[in-house]
Amino acid sequence: MLNIRLFRNEIKRVPGIAYGIIIVMVIFAFTARNFMNPVNLENILRNAAILLVISIGGTMAILAGKIDLSIGGIATLSGMIGGIYLKSIPEPNAFNVLISILISIAVGSAVGAFNGFMIGYRGYDNWLITFSTMSIAFGLAQTITGGNIVSGFNRTVRFIGSGQIFGIRVLLILTFIVVGVMIFVMHRTRFGLHVYAVGDSETCAKVSGVNVKKTLFMVYLLSGLFAGLCGFLLLSKTNSVGPTTGDGYEFNAIAAIIVGGTTFDGGKGGLGSTVFGALFITIVKNGLQLIGLSVFWQQACVGFFILGIILVNALNEKRAVKNAKRRIYHD
Amino acid sequence: MTKNINLSLLKKNSRLIVLLLLLVFFAAFTDTFWGISNWTNILNIVLDQFPPLLLIAAGMTMVIIMRGIDLSIGATVAISASLGAIVMNSTQNVALGILISLLVGIIVGVCNGVLISVVGVPPYIATISMKWILTGICLVVLNGSSVYGFPSEFKALLQSTKYNCFIISLVLIFLLAFFMEKTVFGRNVYVTGTNETAAKLSGVNTVMVTIIVFAIVGVLSSITGLMYMSFLGGVDANLGSSFPIRAIAASLIGGNAFGGGKGRVTNTIIGAFIMLVLTNGLLHMGIPAVWQQFVLGALIIISVVAENFDVKSFLKKRKKAVRQLKKEEIV
Numbered sequence: 111m112l113n114i115r116l117f118r119n120e121i122k123r124v125p126g127i128a129y130g131i132i133i134v135m136v137i138f139a140f141t142a143r144n145f146m147n148p149v150n151l152e153n154i155l156r157n158a159a160i161l162l163v164i165s166i167g168g169t170m171a172i173l174a175g176k177i178d179l180s181i182g183g184i185a186t187l188s189g190m191i192g193g194i195y196l197k198s199i200p201e202p203n204a205f206n207v208l209i210s211i212l213i214s215i216a217v218g219s220a221v222g223a224f225n226g227f228m229i230g231y232r233g234y235d236n237w238l239i240t241f242s243t244m245s246i247a248f249g250l251a252q253t254i255t256g257g258n259i260v261s262g263f264n265r266t267v268r269f270i271g272s273g274q275i276f277g278i279r280v281l282l283i284l285t286f287i288v289v290g291v292m293i294f295v296m297h298r299t300r301f302g303l304h305v306y307a308v309g310d311s312e313t314c315a316k317v318s319g320v321n322v323k324k325t326l327f328m329v330y331l332l333s334g335l336f337a338g339l340c341g342f343l344l345l346s347k348t349n350s351v352g353p354t355t356g357d358g359y360e361f362n363a364i365a366a367i368i369v370g371g372t373t374f375d376g377g378k379g380g381l382g383s384t385v386f387g388a389l390f391i392t393i394v395k396n397g398l399q400l401i402g403l404s405v406f407w408q409q410a411c412v413g414f415f416i417l418g419i420i421l422v423n424a425l426n427e428k429r430a431v432k433n434a435k436r437r438i439y440h441d
Numbered sequence: 442m443t444k445n446i447n448l449s450l451l452k453k454n455s456r457l458i459v460l461l462l463l464l465v466f467f468a469a470f471t472d473t474f475w476g477i478s479n480w481t482n483i484l485n486i487v488l489d490q491f492p493p494l495l496l497i498a499a500g501m502t503m504v505i506i507m508r509g510i511d512l513s514i515g516a517t518v519a520i521s522a523s524l525g526a527i528v529m530n531s532t533q534n535v536a537l538g539i540l541i542s543l544l545v546g547i548i549v550g551v552c553n554g555v556l557i558s559v560v561g562v563p564p565y566i567a568t569i570s571m572k573w574i575l576t577g578i579c580l581v582v583l584n585g586s587s588v589y590g591f592p593s594e595f596k597a598l599l600q601s602t603k604y605n606c607f608i609i610s611l612v613l614i615f616l617l618a619f620f621m622e623k624t625v626f627g628r629n630v631y632v633t634g635t636n637e638t639a640a641k642l643s644g645v646n647t648v649m650v651t652i653i654v655f656a657i658v659g660v661l662s663s664i665t666g667l668m669y670m671s672f673l674g675g676v677d678a679n680l681g682s683s684f685p686i687r688a689i690a691a692s693l694i695g696g697n698a699f700g701g702g703k704g705r706v707t708n709t710i711i712g713a714f715i716m717l718v719l720t721n722g723l724l725h726m727g728i729p730a731v732w733q734q735f736v737l738g739a740l741i742i743i744s745v746v747a748e749n750f751d752v753k754s755f756l757k758k759r760k761k762a763v764r765q766l767k768k769e770e771i772v
Contacts, residue, residue, distance in 0.1 A: 177565070234745055235699045237510070237565050238689075242738040245686050249735030257731055361573060364566065374563050406585065410577025413570040417556065424560045 127369055127386045131393060138397035145400050152279070156272075158392040159285035160347065161359070161366055162385060164340040166292050167222070167333025168363040169384045173296075174329050175309040175376025176236040180225060181337040182359035183247030188217035189341030189351040190251045193260040196267055207267055214342040215335055221247060222334015223327070230326030244360065252353040261350030271346030281347065288339070293381045305329060309376030358409060365412045366391045368419050391415070455747075456696050456711045463715065467722035474725040482725070486717050488603050489672065492610035493665045494717065497684055498691035498709045499614055500658035503621065505692055507634045507654055508701030509564035513553060514662045514688060515681025516575035521545040521659075522666030522676045523579055526588040535595045542663045549575065550659025554652030572685075579678040589675035599671035606668050613664070617657075618706040630654060635702030683734070690737050691716045693744045716740070 138145045164181050171178040192214035196202050202210070221243055228239045265273075273280045296302035304325045307315040316322050340359075345351045370387025372379025394415070395408050451458075468475040475483050497514050504511045521542045529538025549571065556567040599605050621627035632640040633647045641647050665684075670676055695712020697704030719740070720733055 179565075179569075228742070234749070238699055238745065239742065241512075241565075241686070241689070242741040245734050245738030245741075247738075249732065249738060252731045253729070253735060256729070358573075361569060364569075368566075374566065404581055406577050406580030408577070409573040410575075410581075413572075413574035413577070416566065416570045417562070417574075420562050420566070421560055424562070 127371060127383070127390050130369075131386060131390050134390065134393055134397065138393070138400070142397050142400035145397060150396065150400070154389075154392050154396050156279060156281055156347065157396070158388045159281050160340060160343050161362055161392060162289060162388040163285055163343060164337055164356075164359055165363040165366045165384050165388055166289065166381060167329075167336045168360070169367050169370075169372055169379070169381050170296070170305055170329045171236075171333050172364075172367055172372050172374060173309045173376060173379060174305050174326060175312065176229065176326065176329070177364075177374075178225065178240050178330065178333045179237055179360050180221065180240040180244040180247060181333060181340075181363055182356035182361075183244035183251070184218045184221045184334050184337035184356075185341035185344060185359060186351070186353065186356035187221065187247040187251045187341070188214040188338035189345040189355060190254055190260065190353070191217050192342050193263075193345050193351045194254065196263060197260055201264060202267055204266055207270070210267075211270075211339070211342050214345075215338045218334040218336070218338015218341065219331055220334070222331045222337070225334065226327035226330030229330060230323045248353065248357075255353065257353055259350050259352035260345075261352075263345070263349055268346055268349055271343060271348070281343065284343075288336075289381065289385065296381055301325070301328060306377050309378075311377075361409070362391060362412060365416050368416050373423060374420075456694070456708070456715065460711060460715050460718065463718050463722065467718065467725060471722070471725040474722055482721070486721055488607050490717050490721075491713060492606040493668050494687060494691055495610045495614060495710065495713045496661045496665045496668075497688040498695070498713050499617055499706050500661040501685075501688035502692045502695070502697050502704060502706050502709045503617070503630065503654050504564075504658055505689075505697055505699060506621070506702065506704050507630050507651065508637070509557060509651070509654075510689070511553065511568050511655065511658050512565060512685045513549065513568040513571040513575060514658065515684035516572040516579065517546055517549045517659055517662040518666040518669065518681035518684060519676070519678050520549070520575045520579045520582075521663035522670050522680060523583055523588055523678065525663070525667065526591060526670055526676050527582070529591055529595060530588060533592055535592055535598065538591075538595070539667060542667055543660055546659035546661075546663030546666075547656050548659070549662075550656035551652055553659075554655035557655070558648040558651035576678055576682075583676075583678055585678070587675045587677035591670065591674070596671055596674075599668060606672075609664075609668075613661070614706065614710065621706050626650070626653070631702050683737075686734075686737050686741070687716070690740050690744075693741055693748070696748070698748050699745065 135145075144150055164185060167181055168178055192210040195213055196206065196210050199206050225240055225243055228234045229236045270280050270284065275283065296305065304315070304320045307318065307320050308322050308325050312322055315325075337356075341351070341356065344355055348355075366387035367379075367384050368374075368387070369390050370379065370383035370385070372383060372387075391412060394411065398408060398411060399405070464475065473482060497518070500514060501511060524545050525538045525542025528541045529535060532538070553568055553571055556562045556571075557564050560567075599609075621630060629640070629645045629650050632643075632645055633650050637647055662681075666676070666680070669680060691713040692704075692709055693699070693712070694715050695704075695708035695710070697708050697712070716737075720736065723732065723736065724730060
């Protein structure tokens with residue numbers, strides 16, 4: 111008896127979208143040719159990994175009740191600067207690649223710190239500031255190369271994005287480590303719990319002694335940092351970086367976060383559910399492509415997903431409120 | 442006292458001063474921008490670029506007053522123009538094409554409004570999802586290419602004289618301004634923006650207000666689309682990709698503040714003019730067009746910071762600091 115109940119509780123803890131992933135995979139396995147091909151599955155995992163890394167910051171921002179629209183722009187800009195540094199060296203070695211990663215992360219963190227300063231310490235509207243920094247970052251990425259693409263790196267640079275250790279992609283290992291660390295940080299450290307507290311209610315958090323300004327600053331700083339890392343990963347995986355590389359990533363990240371189960375109210379959800387969300391979005395996009403649906407439909411589908419999930423959430427919430435009211439008035 | 446009055450006057454007319462300074466600056470430092478013998482450029486700005494920007498910025502201003510945002514206006518422009526263009530080309534009926542285009546604008550606006558007010562989706566999420574959905578539909582409908590070759594009557598309608606679009610846009614702006622300042626509906630918009638709960642409690646139908654405002658924005662976007670159709674002679678899906686940020690920039694530079702309930706539609710006229718003068722002037726200074734995106738983002742941040750910059754409290758703080766310093770020196 112006890113075991114069954116435990117098992118049931120375990121099942122309840124799995125986010126709903128995990129079942130969605132299974133359903134979608136079954137559908138595509140029958141309808142799309144080559145979907146279950148190991149190469150394709152690996153491709154899905156790699157795409158999901160990059161989306162996941164960029165979604166880390168977005169999840170934290172949404173958990174804190176804010177939003178970060180600038181992650182796509184930051185990824186483009188930092189990838190671009192890292193790429194230009196690598197291009198300036200004739201034959202980059204492992205040390206140069208490390209420096210390039212650090213440069214990407216530094217650029218991302220700098221933009222993130224600006225966001226955090228304006229939003230956390232100055233109290234400006236969060237999405238307006240990040241929307242502007244998105245435009246600034248994309249604009250800078252465009253001006254640096256005059257709109258051209260930086261491409262053609264050697265194997266050392268591509269190692270992180272498409273290399274293997276013991277038959278496992280480096281990208282997947284790296285993502286696993288980064289996400290694992292961040293899940294630990296979000297659930298087991300003071301900072302992570304502060305983020306949840308701020309998202310639940312800024313006033314309550316403030317009254318309880320949480321340094322709201324600093325927490326928000328750190329959230330945006332980390333968001334920029336991971337966007338910067340993602341910029342390098344994109345460079346390393348696709349072997350090129352252009353002024354529109356990260357275009358739409360902020361939107362896909364939001365989709366992954368929302369589909370995973372984090373809500374815009376803040377304080378609800380977590381990084382673990384974003385993992386499933388990122389997988390779901392990537393699988394759907396990949397499957398639609400394999401079915402032969404026009405490429406143009408892809409982003410539209412993601413848009414429909416976001417609105418659909420929000421609609422379902424809103425209906426659920428309304429029902430919950432109704433039920434709660436009924437209980438109050440009946441007793 | 443007089444000092445305070447002077448300061449407030451200065452703040453009130455600061456936008457006009459900025460505009461004049463910019464005009465003088467560009468006239469003095471470039472040969473082609475503006476001169477006694479060179480009217481063509483300024484005329485081109487006023488007659489060609491001003492009307493569409495003014496319309497979308499005015500729509501954005503209304504939404505901003507209502508404490509919302511519309512990131513889908515660019516996509517609305519694209520889809521209403523392209524659907525209108527397709528109908529117009531296939532039936533050779535100009536009136537029908539225009540009607541369809543306006544209808545599409547209204548439908549999109551109503552969808553946005555319902556999502557935001559009835560379902561309760563945050564405005565930026567609803568409209569950014571809408572943007573991707575509409576762009577996707579537009580790409581599918583146009584199959585990734587563009588529509589051109591409209592009936593000659595259509596071009597004659599909007600381009601028979603140089604001043605048509607300009608006059609239409611100004612008339613619309615003053616109608617909107619009248620609507621917002623002098624009618625019950627307009628005041629309701631302000632009240633909804635200032636405090637939605639209070640508005641609801643005092644009997645304002647906030648749901649209806651939101652839907653109507655977004656519908657108006659949709660109509661304004663489709664009129665913008667028609668203007669672009671008439672002077673570009675063709676439409677494609679990426680027509681309006683930079684419109685949201687340009688509209689936000691123009692609206693905020695004009696002196697409308699974020700946070701709801703503040704701002705006026707007529708402010709947008711100066712805002713749009715400042716933006717056009719600046720972007721055109723930079724081109725005439727020899728700064729490449731790729732810098733524009735960067736400039737737009739920076740402009741938004743600067744204008745937001747400037748809006749919140751309180752001269753009086755700044756002076757007070759400085760006085761206090763100076764006093765403190767003196768005290769410390771004495772001690």
